[in-house]
Protein backbone atom coordinates (compact mmCIF):
# COMPACT_ATOMS: atom_id res chain seq x y z
CA UNK A 1 0.00 0.00 0.00
CA UNK A 2 1.38 3.39 -0.94
CA UNK A 3 0.38 7.03 -1.15
CA UNK A 4 3.53 8.10 -2.98
CA UNK A 5 4.08 5.53 -5.77
CA UNK A 6 1.40 7.36 -7.80
CA UNK A 7 1.40 10.91 -6.42
CA UNK A 8 -2.06 11.90 -5.21
CA UNK A 9 -3.49 8.37 -5.27
CA UNK A 10 -3.79 5.62 -2.68
CA UNK A 11 -2.60 2.47 -4.44
CA UNK A 12 -1.46 -1.08 -4.06
CA UNK A 13 2.01 -1.49 -5.54
CA UNK A 14 2.91 -4.75 -7.28
CA UNK A 15 6.61 -5.55 -7.70
CA UNK A 16 7.44 -7.67 -10.75
CA UNK A 17 10.56 -9.79 -10.92
CA UNK A 18 13.18 -9.17 -13.60
CA UNK A 19 15.06 -6.25 -15.10
CA UNK A 20 17.48 -6.10 -18.07
CA UNK A 21 19.57 -3.36 -16.49
CA UNK A 22 22.00 -3.13 -13.56
CA UNK A 23 21.84 0.40 -12.21
CA UNK A 24 24.57 1.23 -9.75
CA UNK A 25 22.06 2.68 -7.30
CA UNK A 26 19.37 -0.02 -7.65
CA UNK A 27 17.72 -0.50 -4.27
CA UNK A 28 15.86 -3.62 -5.39
CA UNK A 29 18.77 -5.73 -6.72
CA UNK A 30 16.98 -8.93 -5.66
CA UNK A 31 14.36 -8.14 -8.32
CA UNK A 32 16.83 -8.00 -11.22
CA UNK A 33 17.20 -11.75 -11.88
CA UNK A 34 14.16 -12.77 -13.98
CA UNK A 35 14.58 -16.43 -13.00
CA UNK A 36 14.16 -15.83 -9.28
CA UNK A 37 10.80 -17.11 -8.06
CA UNK A 38 8.19 -14.60 -6.97
CA UNK A 39 6.80 -14.52 -3.44
CA UNK A 40 3.10 -14.27 -4.31
CA UNK A 41 1.05 -15.94 -7.05
CA UNK A 42 -0.88 -13.57 -9.30
CA UNK A 43 -4.15 -15.23 -8.25
CA UNK A 44 -3.39 -14.22 -4.64
CA UNK A 45 -2.79 -10.63 -5.75
CA UNK A 46 -6.14 -10.60 -7.54
CA UNK A 47 -7.89 -11.99 -4.44
CA UNK A 48 -6.22 -9.31 -2.31
CA UNK A 49 -7.35 -6.57 -4.70
CA UNK A 50 -10.88 -7.93 -4.92
CA UNK A 51 -11.23 -7.45 -1.14
CA UNK A 52 -10.04 -3.85 -1.45
CA UNK A 53 -12.38 -2.55 -4.08
CA UNK A 54 -13.64 0.85 -2.95
CA UNK A 55 -10.69 1.28 -0.57
CA UNK A 56 -7.95 1.92 -3.14
CA UNK A 57 -7.75 4.24 -6.12
CA UNK A 58 -5.53 2.07 -8.24
CA UNK A 59 -2.69 -0.38 -8.71
CA UNK A 60 0.86 0.50 -9.69
CA UNK A 61 3.06 -2.07 -11.41
CA UNK A 62 6.73 -1.59 -10.63
CA UNK A 63 9.83 -3.72 -10.36
CA UNK A 64 12.32 -4.58 -11.45
CA UNK A 65 11.14 -3.60 -14.88
CA UNK A 66 7.45 -4.53 -15.19
CA UNK A 67 7.49 -4.33 -19.00
CA UNK A 68 9.89 -7.27 -18.99
CA UNK A 69 7.08 -9.61 -17.86
CA UNK A 70 5.14 -11.25 -20.67
CA UNK A 71 2.14 -11.52 -18.35
CA UNK A 72 1.88 -7.78 -17.73
CA UNK A 73 -0.86 -7.01 -20.31
CA UNK A 74 -3.11 -9.74 -18.88
CA UNK A 75 -2.38 -8.57 -15.32
CA UNK A 76 -3.37 -5.04 -16.31
CA UNK A 77 -6.57 -6.37 -17.86
CA UNK A 78 -7.37 -8.25 -14.63
CA UNK A 79 -6.83 -5.09 -12.58
CA UNK A 80 -8.97 -2.99 -14.89
CA UNK A 81 -11.73 -5.61 -14.73
CA UNK A 82 -11.75 -5.12 -10.94
CA UNK A 83 -12.34 -1.40 -11.51
CA UNK A 84 -8.95 -0.05 -10.50
CA UNK A 85 -6.99 2.63 -12.33
CA UNK A 86 -3.55 1.44 -13.49
CA UNK A 87 -0.17 3.10 -12.99
CA UNK A 88 3.14 1.88 -14.39
CA UNK A 89 6.72 2.54 -13.29
CA UNK A 90 9.26 1.90 -16.02
CA UNK A 91 12.89 2.57 -16.74
CA UNK A 92 12.03 2.79 -20.42
CA UNK A 93 13.93 -0.28 -21.55
CA UNK A 94 11.06 -1.57 -23.72
CA UNK A 95 9.62 1.36 -25.70
CA UNK A 96 7.59 -0.81 -28.09
CA UNK A 97 5.94 -2.72 -25.25
CA UNK A 98 5.21 0.58 -23.56
CA UNK A 99 3.65 1.95 -26.73
CA UNK A 100 1.44 -1.14 -27.02
CA UNK A 101 -0.05 -0.31 -23.60
CA UNK A 102 -0.80 3.27 -24.62
CA UNK A 103 -1.83 3.07 -28.29
CA UNK A 104 -4.31 2.62 -29.90
CA UNK A 105 -6.17 1.83 -26.65
CA UNK A 106 -4.85 3.36 -23.44
CA UNK A 107 -4.58 0.57 -20.88
CA UNK A 108 -2.44 2.54 -18.42
CA UNK A 109 -3.70 5.74 -16.77
CA UNK A 110 -0.40 7.10 -15.45
CA UNK A 111 3.29 6.42 -16.19
CA UNK A 112 6.25 7.12 -13.93
CA UNK A 113 9.25 7.08 -16.29
CA UNK A 114 12.87 7.16 -15.17
CA UNK A 115 15.21 9.21 -17.31
CA UNK A 116 18.50 8.30 -15.72
CA UNK A 117 20.98 10.33 -17.77
CA UNK A 118 21.67 11.91 -21.13
CA UNK A 119 21.53 9.20 -23.84
CA UNK A 120 25.30 9.04 -24.22
CA UNK A 121 25.81 8.44 -20.48
CA UNK A 122 23.26 5.66 -20.06
CA UNK A 123 25.56 2.68 -20.42
CA UNK A 124 27.65 4.01 -17.53
CA UNK A 125 24.55 4.12 -15.33
CA UNK A 126 22.72 0.91 -16.27
CA UNK A 127 25.54 -1.21 -17.69
CA UNK A 128 23.93 -1.92 -21.07
CA UNK A 129 24.78 -0.51 -24.52
CA UNK A 130 21.88 1.00 -26.45
CA UNK A 131 19.99 1.77 -23.25
CA UNK A 132 19.98 5.54 -23.71
CA UNK A 133 18.22 5.35 -27.05
CA UNK A 134 15.58 3.05 -25.57
CA UNK A 135 14.86 5.22 -22.56
CA UNK A 136 14.64 8.48 -24.50
CA UNK A 137 12.47 6.74 -27.12
CA UNK A 138 10.17 5.71 -24.27
CA UNK A 139 9.93 9.36 -23.30
CA UNK A 140 8.76 10.18 -26.83
CA UNK A 141 6.17 7.39 -26.58
CA UNK A 142 4.79 8.73 -23.29
CA UNK A 143 4.57 12.30 -24.52
CA UNK A 144 3.05 11.38 -27.89
CA UNK A 145 0.33 9.38 -26.15
CA UNK A 146 -0.74 12.27 -23.91
CA UNK A 147 -0.93 9.97 -20.86
CA UNK A 148 -0.54 11.52 -17.41
CA UNK A 149 3.06 11.08 -16.34
CA UNK A 150 5.92 11.91 -14.07
CA UNK A 151 9.52 11.77 -15.28
CA UNK A 152 12.05 11.07 -12.56
CA UNK A 153 15.83 11.48 -12.52
CA UNK A 154 17.85 9.96 -9.69
CA UNK A 155 21.11 11.59 -8.68
CA UNK A 156 23.98 10.45 -6.48
CA UNK A 157 27.40 11.98 -5.81
CA UNK A 158 29.54 12.02 -8.94
CA UNK A 159 26.83 10.53 -11.14
CA UNK A 160 26.35 11.50 -14.80
CA UNK A 161 22.81 12.59 -13.87
CA UNK A 162 24.15 15.00 -11.25
CA UNK A 163 26.81 16.32 -13.62
CA UNK A 164 24.29 16.99 -16.37
CA UNK A 165 21.02 17.59 -14.55
CA UNK A 166 20.55 21.12 -15.94
CA UNK A 167 20.79 19.82 -19.51
CA UNK A 168 18.59 16.80 -18.77
CA UNK A 169 15.92 19.01 -17.22
CA UNK A 170 16.03 21.50 -20.08
CA UNK A 171 15.67 18.72 -22.64
CA UNK A 172 12.72 17.25 -20.74
CA UNK A 173 11.02 20.62 -20.46
CA UNK A 174 11.58 21.35 -24.16
CA UNK A 175 10.19 17.93 -25.09
CA UNK A 176 6.93 18.70 -23.27
CA UNK A 177 7.31 16.93 -19.92
CA UNK A 178 4.77 18.39 -17.51
CA UNK A 179 5.76 16.71 -14.26
CA UNK A 180 9.37 16.21 -13.19
CA UNK A 181 10.93 14.86 -10.00
CA UNK A 182 14.55 14.83 -8.89
CA UNK A 183 15.23 11.91 -6.61
CA UNK A 184 18.22 11.65 -4.29
CA UNK A 185 19.55 8.08 -4.34
CA UNK A 186 19.50 6.20 -1.06
CA UNK A 187 22.07 3.74 0.19
CA UNK A 188 19.38 1.49 1.72
CA UNK A 189 19.14 -1.81 -0.14
CA UNK A 190 21.92 -1.06 -2.63
CA UNK A 191 24.88 -3.31 -3.34
CA UNK A 192 28.12 -2.97 -1.37
CA UNK A 193 30.33 -0.17 -2.61
CA UNK A 194 27.59 2.26 -3.58
CA UNK A 195 28.00 5.68 -1.97
CA UNK A 196 24.96 7.90 -1.56
CA UNK A 197 26.58 10.74 0.36
CA UNK A 198 29.57 13.04 0.06
CA UNK A 199 30.73 16.32 1.58
CA UNK A 200 28.50 19.13 0.31
CA UNK A 201 26.13 16.72 -1.40
CA UNK A 202 22.94 17.91 0.35
CA UNK A 203 23.55 21.50 -0.77
CA UNK A 204 24.42 20.32 -4.29
CA UNK A 205 21.13 18.42 -4.56
CA UNK A 206 19.24 21.50 -3.37
CA UNK A 207 20.95 23.66 -6.00
CA UNK A 208 20.25 21.10 -8.75
CA UNK A 209 16.61 20.96 -7.74
CA UNK A 210 16.31 24.76 -7.65
CA UNK A 211 17.63 24.93 -11.20
CA UNK A 212 15.19 22.31 -12.45
CA UNK A 213 12.28 23.88 -10.57
CA UNK A 214 12.97 27.24 -12.20
CA UNK A 215 12.24 25.79 -15.65
CA UNK A 216 8.51 25.95 -14.99
CA UNK A 217 7.27 22.37 -15.06
CA UNK A 218 3.57 22.14 -14.13
CA UNK A 219 4.61 19.96 -11.21
CA UNK A 220 8.04 19.55 -9.70
CA UNK A 221 9.19 17.49 -6.73
CA UNK A 222 12.47 16.98 -4.96
CA UNK A 223 12.52 13.63 -3.17
CA UNK A 224 15.24 13.62 -0.56
CA UNK A 225 16.91 10.43 0.61
CA UNK A 226 15.76 10.97 4.20
Ligand code: SF4
Pocket residue numbers: 019020021022023025026027028029031032063064065091126
Ligand atom coordinates in the same frame (compact mmCIF):
# COMPACT_ATOMS: atom_id res chain seq x y z
S1 SF4 B 1 16.00 -0.13 -13.99
FE1 SF4 B 1 15.22 -0.05 -11.86
S2 SF4 B 1 15.03 -2.20 -11.21
FE2 SF4 B 1 16.33 -2.16 -13.06
S3 SF4 B 1 18.42 -2.12 -12.23
FE3 SF4 B 1 17.78 0.01 -12.63
S4 SF4 B 1 16.95 0.77 -10.66
FE4 SF4 B 1 17.04 -1.51 -10.55
